[in-house]
Amino acid sequence: MSTIVEKPHLKEEPERPPTRLDALRSLLGQSDLGVLPILLGLVVIWGIFQLANPHFLSARNLTNLLLQAASTGTISIGLVLILLLGEIDLSVGAVSGLCGSIVAVLNVNNGVSGPIAVLAGLLAGLAIGLFQGMWITRFRIPSFIVTLAGLLGWQGTQLLVLGETGTINLRDPFVVGIANTFFPQLIGWLVGIIFVVIVIVSMLLERRQRMAAELPYRSRQAIIFRSALIAAAMIGSIAVLNADRGLPLAVIIFVGLIVLFDLITRRTIFGRHIYAVGGDPEAARRASINVNGIRVAVFGLGSMLAALGGILGESRLFAVNQSSGGSDTLLNAIAAAVIGGTSLFGGFGSVWSALVGALVIFSISNGMDLLALPSDIKFIITGGVLLVAVTIDAISRRMREVRGR
Amino acid sequence: MEASPRTPILELKGISKRFGAVQALKDVNFEVFTGEVVGLVGDNGAGKSTLIKCISGIYPIDAGEIFFEGKPVTITGPKDVGRLGIETVYQDLALCDNLDVVANLYLGREAINQNVHPLVSPLNEVKMEKRAIEVLKTLSVKLPSPRRVVASLSGGQRQSVAVARAVMWNSRVVLLDEPTAALGVAQSRMVLDLILQLKKQGLGVVVISHNLADIFEVVDRIIVLRLGRRVGTFMAGSTSREQIVSAITGAEFGEVEENNTANGSEGGMAG
């Protein structure tokens, strides 16, 4: 959202003198610290695992970690949209498994070409989401219940689709290529540079526009600081990826989708209405927003992103089986969204939580795998992290409410 | 009083609305003319907000007809009402707490960059913010920044935002459900002045308030609801506060007043 740092007009509030935290906030150009605390948490997690196992921060392991995060993270993008609405979708794991299975069965068992099979999988996801969304809005049943039924139903459908075989191995170059294509070093750097340039130019353009309109605009220091942060993060990531096999296509897809949906949620009418419905559905309705239309569309998108996550997952593992999309897929996807700072109560959050949260979740699980911790311990720790994240969410919601009156 | 019968800009005939066992409105007629301020008064639960919401398309009516500029209109939802040029300040404000002031002012009619396809056109935040600052300034609404999230505003500030949202759209009729309930003296003054300004611009204005002093200050006509019925109509200029109070409470008129058009205070009859 456009943010205010220099205030040429509108100096009304006689507020307390600025603290160092305020200075940091204004450098970041936002009123709260956003994802910063979670990024710090990520640094701590990485530090601990690196101390415990020196392979943790190796280029090979970080690349693997990112690839793991990409598939569940893509599911999380859809969940963020649904959480922004103030709804939940418990079927995303099952949908990712079912749609992955549809792709595999079409491609391997029925000889359908890779791209068509993938397209069919995505459309199946879209159809499932639209169906659930319409059921929820038509009969006014909480999304919790409808998608819980979906979880079971789609899991059953997945078993049905997979049939006797159980496991299907993928060989199709297109399907396998989605998560196993790595771009050469030069391309990696080019993509990184283009991304950073676009971000900086759009910040400068926005500043120029706001200046021309005599609106408060971001200070030069804030822009330099942000640009430096983004450039540093980009250089670091590309350098690490290039030290291994190069920039993976799956990461481009994942981050590209985040950028796309971030723009959609923050810069378009559709996105604004998603936040409005999540904030207060009745107020949105009175503002003549098509509340149910938005809900159905977002459930459709959410399931389609879940399907894509499933496809990324099977592509990475060269196979799909009866437990694909099962067990902890759903919980990891929800945990990632919430840890990234998207509220379970609707109306607050950002698509970037899918990236940050997925990194946190998969850093923990990857690190525990490296340490060869038994799965009982892993479950307990992951559960604890999720509990902490939702508690922080609940507390910050209370704080927003207290501040509100 | 004008001799020729004018057509009301907004007219309701025989509106009834029932919530389960509660008959919130019973056969209510209602009218407001251009350049007129109507005060809608009545006790708690009399049906004032329900009437407003029936006009705004929030509640479907059980029976009755709605006319706009003399022509019958069907209202199926808030969108139809916005298209007619009717704006509402709801008693519960109906703001999205999680959005900032600019986003709330433009909710449902966001400005977009015209030169791109609507599906991909980004929100025109600069235009919205600039206009929002102007509107807030003309209403003397004091906010630290129009980019403040509504949840962080005081009750009065929110109410000011809700009023601002209703009056910034070149509308024809504005309905205000207790617009000054949370406001301080100065801010109430602003809203009352604003109502007079809207009247001068030729809008039809309906104000609900429990504050009879406010009502008497700005309105031309007072319509009294009691238990879902219209029990009286008074010209503000020739009516005493006591008459209004007794109409509200039913002290004087008892149960006789079934009729919407006539009542004891003939001297003040409208239209």
Ligand SMILES: Nc1ncnc2c1ncn2[C@@H]1O[C@H](COP(=O)(O)OP(=O)(O)OP(=O)(O)O)[C@@H](O)[C@H]1O
């Ligand atoms: N959504 C609803 N569901 C059920 N009953 C309702 C609903 N809205 C209003 N009512 C009932 O209709 C009657 C009229 O309510 P309304 O809100 O119109 O009163 P009001 O005149 O605005 O009162 P107040 O001055 O307290 O705001 C009340 O008895 C109320 O309980």
Ligand SMILES: [Mg+2]
């Ligand atoms: Mg009311």
